Amino acid sequence: MTETTPEKTTYSRVLLKISGEALMGDQGFGLHPPTVERIAAEVKSVHDLGVEICMVIGGGNIFRGLQGSAQGMERTTADYMGMLATVMNALAMQGALEALGIHTRVISAITMNEVAEPYIRRRAVRHLEKKRVCIFAAGTGNPYFTTDTAAALRANEMACEAIFMGKQVDGVYDKDPKKHDDAVRFDHISYDDVLAKRLGVMDASAIALSRDNNLPIVVFSLDEPGGFRGILAGEGTYTVVKD
Template identity: 65%
Template sequence: MSSDPVYRRVLLKLSGEALMGEREFGLDPAIVNRIAEEVKAVQRLGVQVCLVIGGGNIFRGVSGAASGMDRSNADYMGMMATIINSLAMQSALERVGVMTRVQSAISMQAVCEPYIRRRAIRHMEKGRVVIFAAGTGNPFFTTDTAAALRASEMGCDALLKATKVDGVYDADPKKTPGAKRYERLSYLDVLSKDLKVMDASAISLARESNIPILVFSLFKPGGFADVVTGRGLYTIITDAEG
């Protein structure tokens, strides 16, 4: 199979938990560095890359609200956590020679740029990776929704969701032997089957913008490049005929 990329511009969505490795919270530098190498490999294929990273490894807004904290304040704290993760990923990427810009939906000009759509597109056109931090800048919206929003605004050809398994299953394959893995799903399939790939607003936004969502394993070395070139194992969510 050809090693040429199928997609010209992609958004990679990472959960904050993915950066923890085997830790209970925080960042595992080895994981962050390995992801940076994966992004570098994809960029070398000539693909323009942007990222959205969650903050659940540091603070999860919903859990804070559940313990009695005001939901808006909890969500803003979660947004701050995504900025910490984004700066860590920027540092790792630049250590391996990938020029990177962090753009935040919440103004924090001492450490990163404000989110400006046209500037972000220009960065990618110049071969820089752009990391979008602080979600949408609004409480009550997840980083999944932020990923679908930024992918739409950037005109991305695909949204790649990195997970711990190699696609979407009808049950947790780690807990349910014989769980069915889907090769292909429609956006409505994901919503009607309640498959928990991303939240409903993210799926609906991707559908409206006609951006395919590809779910793949973050833990397979070279997995990101394999998906971008149409190889490897993944589930594609799209209404287009395959």
């Protein structure tokens, strides 16, 4: 069976952003290996199309800096702890992907040469060109910035054609569909409407950075088997955020 070539997919280079909580499965904390393996298989299915992929994974399943700060911890220290949590998640995803035969690089915004490469933009671009999956860890390397902002920043630096936001729902709704049966899903919505309606797609800084650089955000369900690959093939249910 002949695989689809990049020219036949909607995008040829994308960034996949997922939350740390997505790796928990049904647990309330930490990593759930079968869930990590399932997500890795989804990434592989897109990689097999010839699409160049980079990833940003949050750290909320292990530690969230903002919550630590709210409990009395100094904000900068709490944010650095959250960055370290993202490195742990990145290493877990690297292991799952390489078990499937996908070459990867964990690239950290905080120098830790024993476990990850330092972030050098040209080197990261070269990895993508060689069809390696780049997993960007430790956020932007600075406190007070979320992994959403890191995703928007890295996607622009890597010249990605879209950010794919893997959520627990299949797009952007006017209200929480888990709480409201009459929630309406948008097929397309503008950056400004997302900000004005506080729809919670990404944080405001990430939305603004994407808007200013005309970078589409594709919101889809990470729980839908084959959903990531389907969108790249022009199928499935999702919302595109762009002007």
